[in-house]
Amino acid sequence: NAGVTQTPKFQVLKTGQSMTLQCAQDMNHNSMYWYRQDPGMGLRLIYYSASEGTTDKGEVPNGYNVSRLNKREFSLRLESAAPSQTSVYFCASSIHRESNEKLFFGSGTQLSVL
Amino acid sequence: RKEVEQDPGPFNVPEGATVAFNCTYSNSASQSFFWYRQDCRKEPKLLMSVYSSGNEDGRFTAQLNRASQYISLLIRDSKLSDSATYLCVGESGGSYIPTFGRGTSLIVHP
Numbered sequence: 001n002a003g004v005t006q007t008p009k010f011q012v013l014k015t016g017q018s019m020t021l022q023c024a025q026d027m028n029h030n031s032m033y034w035y036r037q038d039p040g041m042g043l044r045l046i047y048y049s050a051s052e053g054t055t056d057k058g059e060v061p062n063g064y065n066v067s068r069l070n071k072r073e074f075s076l077r078l079e080s081a082a083p084s085q086t087s088v089y090f091c092a093s094s095i096h097r098e099s100n101e102k103l104f105f106g107s108g109t110q111l112s113v114l
Numbered sequence: 115r116k117e118v119e120q121d122p123g124p125f126n127v128p129e130g131a132t133v134a135f136n137c138t139y140s141n142s143a144s145q146s147f148f149w150y151r152q153d154c155r156k157e158p159k160l161l162m163s164v165y166s167s168g169n170e171d172g173r174f175t176a177q178l179n180r181a182s183q184y185i186s187l188l189i190r191d192s193k194l195s196d197s198a199t200y201l202c203v204g205e206s207g208g209s210y211i212p213t214f215g216r217g218t219s220l221i222v223h224p
Contacts, residue, residue: 037155041216042201042216043158043201045206045211092212094212102148102160103212106157107156110155
């Protein structure tokens, strides 16, 4: 059982380049999330999707876009990468959003923007 | 001010010690709380849920104090393998969005 699969694991970009982080879950979860983690800052929510077809901004959405392609997949796009977006990115999913359910995480993407 | 606050530590304790972390939350309507463990920037993994009546799992005990709006994690008989960052999770502003504290670093030494 794969759980939450996140790709790539590592990426180096130049300022201004674009890229998409992919996330897929096979647990039939309704809700999916993208977090970023910076030293001393904990995990901060970028965007979330409560259910297929819906997306909402989190705490730090600027510079990112998301797509909930179907129930399984939730991608995060950086249109024009900036050094401030250097971070570790985690995708997560949970059964539903009507209560604060436990999260299942992907293994993370280490992104460096030069 | 973050909705979920933790002392970042580090807490540096010898093997066998008992250590406790607190986490305060600002959203009084929050219903669900969790403790996650994170090793060396790997993905966080659920350690335990926090129930109103308190709950225990082996050496770990979690408690919720609604009056003072904090949750706690107690680790007894610390092991070297307990060295990690412990993240508490509450809810954001009545929307059930999982909101993380900054994490508390624990270092257990021989």
